Amino acid sequence: MIRDNRFVISRKPYAIDLSTVTGSQQPRGDLHAFSGSANAVWYRRKDGVTRACIGTLMLFSHYLPEPLDLEDPQAILSAKLDGRYGGDCHGRWDGTGYWGAERPEVQEQHLAILRPMLTACPTTPAGYDGWWTFS
Known part of the structure; x- marks a missing residue:
């Protein structure tokens, strides 16, 4: 993946919670x-x-020349990873309607992030590092 400070929607960028990279x-x-x-x-x-x-x-590669440092999320993300499947969407907000989780507490968690994110597009929410794109 490549980290870019500029947001270009056509590159399909992601903001990633680095603490969850496993x-x-x-x-x-x-x-x-x-x-x-x-x-x-x-x-x-x-x-x-x-x-x-x-x-x-989902992050994967079948053909890395060197092993990755699994303790360093940025080293993992900087590897040549395959992004053909994109993100697995759990919740989506378009400004008028929510699609996603059925449990109200999960909806509330998603909307607490998605509402301000959409209002301030294209910012990254607190706790997320962006913008990462697959090369």
């Missing part, structure tokens, strides 16, 4: 495979409407 790795011949995840937020636009999203980002 994963494991195993040797794969002369290379290394990594599989992990992180909590993230992001913006997407559909039909001219910007939406704030919250969910999980």
Whole structure:
């Protein structure tokens, strides 16, 4: 992934909670495979409407030349990771409607992040590091 200070929605950037970056790795011949995840937020636009999203980002690569430092979230994110699946959205706010969790307490947690995020687009919420894009 690549970290960029500029927000460009067409690059499909993510703001990531670095404290949630986890994963494991195993040797794969002369290379290394990594599989992990992180909590993230992001913006997407559909039909001219910007939406704030919250969910999980799957992180993986099957062909890393060196093992990753699993104690350093930025080292993990800076590796050449595969982003073909994008984020797994758990909640989404478009300014008028919420889609996502059915449990009211989870909805409240999501909206506490998503409402101010959408209002101040394209800022990153407190506790998140952005903007990360897959290369």
